[in-house]
Amino acid sequence: MDYTLLVSIIVVVALLVVGGFFLVKARRSVTPGKEEAKPEVVEKTGTAAPEKDRDRDPGTVVTPPAQAPPVEEPLPASPVEPAEPEIETPPPSAGRMVRLRARLARSQSSLGQGLLNLLSAKNLDEDAWEEIEDTLITADIGVTSATQIVENLRTRVKVLGTRDTDDVRALLREELLAQIGSDTDRAVRTGPLGDRPAVIMVVGVNGTGKTTTSGKLARVLVGDGHSVVLGAADTFRAAASEQLQTWGSRVGAPVVRKEEGADPASVAFDAVARGVEDGADTVIIDTAGRLHTKTGLMDELGKVKRVVEKKSQVDEVLLVLDATTGQNGLRQARVFAEVVNVTGIALTKLDGTAKGGIIVQVQRELGVPVKLVGLGEGPDDLAPFDPEVFVDAILG
Numbered sequence: 001m002d003y004t005l006l007v008s009i010i011v012v013v014a015l016l017v018v019g020g021f022f023l024v025k026a027r028r029s030v031t032p033g034k035e036e037a038k039p040e041v042v043e044k045t046g047t048a049a050p051e052k053d054r055d056r057d058p059g060t061v062v063t064p065p066a067q068a069p070p071v072e073e074p075l076p077a078s079p080v081e082p083a084e085p086e087i088e089t090p091p092p093s094a095g096r097m098v099r100l101r102a103r104l105a106r107s108q109s110s111l112g113q114g115l116l117n118l119l120s121a122k123n124l125d126e127d128a129w130e131e132i133e134d135t136l137i138t139a140d141i142g143v144t145s146a147t148q149i150v151e152n153l154r155t156r157v158k159v160l161g162t163r164d165t166d167d168v169r170a171l172l173r174e175e176l177l178a179q180i181g182s183d184t185d186r187a188v189r190t191g192p193l194g195d196r197p198a199v200i201m202v203v204g205v206n207g208t209g210k211t212t213t214s215g216k217l218a219r220v221l222v223g224d225g226h227s228v229v230l231g232a233a234d235t236f237r238a239a240a241s242e243q244l245q246t247w248g249s250r251v252g253a254p255v256v257r258k259e260e261g262a263d264p265a266s267v268a269f270d271a272v273a274r275g276v277e278d279g280a281d282t283v284i285i286d287t288a289g290r291l292h293t294k295t296g297l298m299d300e301l302g303k304v305k306r307v308v309e310k311k312s313q314v315d316e317v318l319l320v321l322d323a324t325t326g327q328n329g330l331r332q333a334r335v336f337a338e339v340v341n342v343t344g345i346a347l348t349k350l351d352g353t354a355k356g357g358i359i360v361q362v363q364r365e366l367g368v369p370v371k372l373v374g375l376g377e378g379p380d381d382l383a384p385f386d387p388e389v390f391v392d393a394i395l396g
């Protein structure tokens with residue numbers, strides 16, 4: 001009996017010992033599991049939990065909580081040195097106007113279509129001729145030119161007899177081209193001229209597009225394989241020279257600039273000196289257009305020109321004219337022409353107006369050709385003016 005009791009006690013004790021051992025082992029294996037699960041918990045409160053929220057409420061915008069693990073960004077190769085600006089290769093000048101023809105067609109076709117419809121109408125009576133003249137005047141072509149065009153068309157339509165659309169179109173094309181001048185020399189004077197660069201001064205009222213045109217012209221010339229130096233002679237605002245610097249940097253053209261308020265004439269002089277020194281082909285000088293008085297502005301422009309001429313002849317004075325300003329712009333153009341010897345016109349923003357007739361009027365008024373046209377805000381939206389492409393775009 002005692003023996004049986006003893007065996008039973010031993011068995012119970014053994015069972016307790018073995019059971020305790022397994023219990024401890026089981027606990028040990030659970031604890032590290034919990035620890036391993038910890039990151040999962042963090043993640044759940046971070047990204048996994050919002051995922052669930054999204055499922056529940058699709059309208060909720062889920063933003064990652066502040067404690068979300070930061071995304072590792074690759075370190076820049078060198079945190080100190082800024083990246084070299086990439087130098088662009090602009091397209092050459094040839095064919096630019098053809099490329100931009102669609103812009104012209106968009107802005108000017110109402111003029112051409114209006115004229116063609118009137119001319120092809122059955123009843124080409126006095127009223128119709130008057131309407132044709134009005135259409136031309138409305139397009140800023142000028143009264144003198146409009147009258148001339150109508151007179152010539154009347155005679156020629158009579159001689160022609162028929163008014164087939166193609167014939168009428170051909171007549172109108174010839175008359176418009178005659179007014180614009182299809183054999184005028186419109187080349188911008190660029191260098192090199194002998195052993196010196198050509199010097200171009202860009203002048204005009206503020207906001208017409210002088211700086212933009214200077215920058216775009218630099219691109220045209222670089223695109224044609226020339227070297228250019230830019231002079232930031234608009235020293236009224238620091239932003240003006242910054243703006244020119246941006247244009248220059250993009251095509252690798254040096255920009256001569258000074259601090260705000262510096263003497264514009266000295267900047268222009270230094271730019272020409274730099275052009276000579278570098279053996280550059282052309283120097284383009286951007287000027288200010290925002291002086292308060294006409295006398296002040298004109299005195300300054302005159303001075304810039306005189307000072308530059310101590311170093312080199314000024315070969316081209318480009319007057320920038322905003323095509324959208326119509327008669328007002330024309331009045332301002334006359335003032336400039338009185339002071340500086342304007343040699344060419346850059347007509348900007350032709351993409352934003354149907355009044356392309358201003359080309360005819362400004363040339364007649366100032367006696368200088370439109371050499372460049374601006375057809376948009378893009379860096380390569382400046383083209384050497386081609387009258388035939390222009391008229392064809394108008395007539396569709």
Ligand SMILES: Nc1nc2c(ncn2[C@@H]2O[C@H](COP(=O)(O)OP(=O)(O)OP(=O)(O)O)[C@@H](O)[C@H]2O)c(=O)[nH]1
Nearest residue numbers: 206207208209210211212289348349374375376377
């Ligand atoms: N749509 C269009 N915008 C143009 C054209 N040319 C210039 N502009 C815009 O006209 C605005 C004025 O151009 P700027 O070159 O700063 O004019 P600015 O004559 O130098 O002006 P100031 O320095 O203030 O005298 C800019 O927003 C240009 O992008 C063009 O041909 N078409």
Ligand SMILES: [Mg+2]
Nearest residue numbers: 210211234240
């Ligand atoms: Mg400017």
